[in-house]
Amino acid sequence: MSDVLEIVDLHAEIEGKEILKGINLRLEKGELHALMGPNGSGKSTLAHVIMGDKRYKITKGAIFFNGLDITNLNTDERSKLGLFLTFQNPIELSGVKLFTFLRTAYSVHFPNDNKTFQEFITFVQSKAKLLNMDTSLLSRNVNEGFSGGEKKKSEILQMALLKPKFAIVDEIDSGLDVDALEAVAKSLKETIYTEPKMGSLLITHYMRILKYLSPDKVHVLMNGKIVMSGDYGLALKIEEKGYEWIKEKN
């Protein structure tokens, strides 16, 4: 069966305030969708709700993964099914080495893979090099003192190791200068396009990262709803005209 991630009439709130007001979205195996929208439209909320962040309360609607209703599953169970979220602001884990973190996560996802310690080092290092990532980061605490670009690359490395079926990529372009953006976008492309191709939902404010990744579809989220969908041309139009014209249309 082909993989499908489907979101149906999803409503979610935090501290009594409704953020998502009826989202519908269908992502199929290997598809790359971009989700754009102005600040505060609910993009990151959607990313967190798909991954099961308990700080948000789902008040209506459902999320399906290959037909299975995962609306009430724990975050770790969603991860094991094959969902992944790269964080906009990756969290620091004091005293936890990135290498240990990767190895633990990997062993949870692939319990039958019995790479030895040395084999795992080689494996991780080769992945890291493919992403042009400084391997000395592996022996540092997760995200502690990492630069913006290093944090984002570390997220992509995790994604590359865990090989999810669907990745939600939340504003991976935020806080990066032009050079770092290019490097991160290339790493991301490398990871998403490695066969079997991942399905991915790329959340962004800006056009610039989409130039590297050419999405199949582009959605615009405003005030908790997807108000417009289209092809790559829609992103180009937003780049040119901003979001005002869409607001006026709705």
Added chain:
Amino acid sequence: MDKREELKDIIPEKNYNGNFVTRARYPHVFEEGLSKSVVEEISEIKKEPEWMKRFRLRALEIFNSKPIPKWGPPLDLDFNKIRYYVLPDEVKARRWEDLPQEIRETYERLGLPEMEKKYLSGSVAVLDSEGVYANIKKQLQEKGVIYLDTDSALQKYPDLFKEYFMNIVPVGDNKFSALNGAVWSGGSFIYVPENVHVDLPLMTYFRMNLQSEGQFEHTIIIAEKNSSVSYIEGCTAPIYNTSSLHSAVVEVYVKENAKVRFTTVQNWSHDIYNLNTERARVEKNGKMEWVGGSLGSKVTMLYPSSYLVGEGASASHLTIALASENTWKDNGAKVLHLAPNTSSKVISKSISMKGGVSVYRGLIRIPKGAYNAKSHVQCDALILDENSKNFTYPHNEVYEETSTLTHEASAGKIGEEQLFYIMSRGLTEDQARSMIVLGFLDDVLKEIPLEFSLELNRLIKLQLERYGGTG
């Protein structure tokens, strides 16, 4: 790469889960209660010299005259409901094979014989009140190193014993040191001659087996000039419903330019009062290192002390304490800078969970004249839920202007964001929490001998991975 990560795969798990009972012979099990005749009988069974018997009786008087300390955790202890002497078997073996089968199996289950073979220079096993096993590598013995249970040391080396017994910890130091003076039994006695370095650690395993039992070991470590030794203690007991009492005295003598590391891994069951007095005297340029991982027990009071009496002496105190349900962990450190250019470092990490209470209680004293003394104290607490508590009572007394003392403290909870982040990588909530806790402890875990840092790692994981289940 972190060495520990690699070793995790290689080193077999040892069993610190001591919840099982050894069926030993028990020729002497005292009735509950403490009196002059109990003390006399202990001394007679041990065939001690007269001076020791008199010493014990005087200690008993001091014990009776002192009130229960009220400044710390609640001690609802009935001293008449404790057995003060429990002899498991009249055996002093030097080879594991020579132990009665039931006793040998106990230690095999705890993994001691295998560890001795692989990682240790020698080991001693104390079961209930008596040492049942002691062995040290031959080449160390030839160099004059002594490693015995303390009773045997009194018999074999009476003069050496007398010189150091209850010296840095005077019998009247506190109510529990007096109790130990009266009914002490078992413990380790280590003597390292000048210029001798004991390369691998020595390890003593203390085990309490019966209910309502008291264990009052007395450990003495003497490191002569330019010598070094690392000593490790492990402690366990099975679970009963009545209170037991473990009240040890540890005396460490670090001579000029010598180095001693004292590591404790305690995993007591939840009915044990664990009230100890541990102290080191450190001479010129000597180094004392206290490393403690303290889990379990009902109440623990443990404040290892370093008296830095010689110029350039140093002490480091690293403590991890985990207080879970029905546990009060009162841990801390005491350092007296009694000479110039002395230095100390205290790092304490406390975790409170499931309603447990953890306390850091510390004293650093730098009197006038301790020129350029330096001290750094760091106490961090992690509180895992609303029902659990942590208190920090640091006392810093500095009277010397040229000295420096820095103090850092933090108290925190686990952030939901952190849990979500880790869980989004496939770890369960309990696994995520355990990862955060071990990260919090990393400053200390990385300082502990590898073997034991891994062991503590596992013990703590075990506690935390049951967190959701029984919380």
